[in-house]
Every structure is written in C-alpha cells, then in structure tokens.
Amino acid sequence: MVTNMATAVPLVRSGRLKGLAVTSARCANAVPELPTAAEAGVPGYDYTTWYGMLAPAGISPPLLSRINRDVAAVLRSAQVTERFGAQGLDVQPSSPAEFAAYIKSEIAKWGKVIRTAGIKPE
16 A cells, blocks of 8 residues: 555554655655665655645735745744654755745646556546
C-alpha cells in the first residue's frame, strides 16, 4: 500500500508494518533506513504528499506577508518541528511566491501524468 508518512511511520517504527521504500525523491528523516522508490528499483518515481496554507484571492500583500511570517515562525519552532518530525513530516516553510511556484510545478507534473495515462473525469 502507499500511504502518507504520518500514518505509516508509527506503524513501521513499532514493527506492525514493514516499510519497503519512501515515494519521495530523497530519503525521509523519520525512516532513514528506507530507500527511495527509485533506489528500490523504480527509476524516476517521485510522489510526495504536501500540506500548505492558502489565502483568499485579493488578500492585501502586507497581511499576507504578516501571516506568512507568523506561520513560518511557528513552523520553525522546536516544539512544532519535533512533533511533526515524530510523525514523519518534514516542515518546510516558504514564501508565498515559492509556494505558488511549487503549486504551479505540481499542476504541470500531474497534468502530464494525467494526459499520458489518458485519465478522463467520470
């Protein structure tokens, strides 16, 4: 099965689930003993689950900047980093422009997969 790190890591650590690989392009800090899917024999495999915060269109730049600064400070705190890390999640605060670029790259990446696979809405 393929699942997210927060679900799998506690089960792998307890021995109730055998991890075969992580689906990201790089090894996971929470389970460094697991290879990436590419290292395990599936070249080019790179799938990660990500979480982010979005704001309404038209939000004022100063308010957006303040929210981003405050959220990033919380995410960088030792308590939050440790709590998320224990669940297998890497905290990666970014700027609104960096996150927008990442979302755009994800749309392009998965759009190509959808077109190549011939996936159609049902």
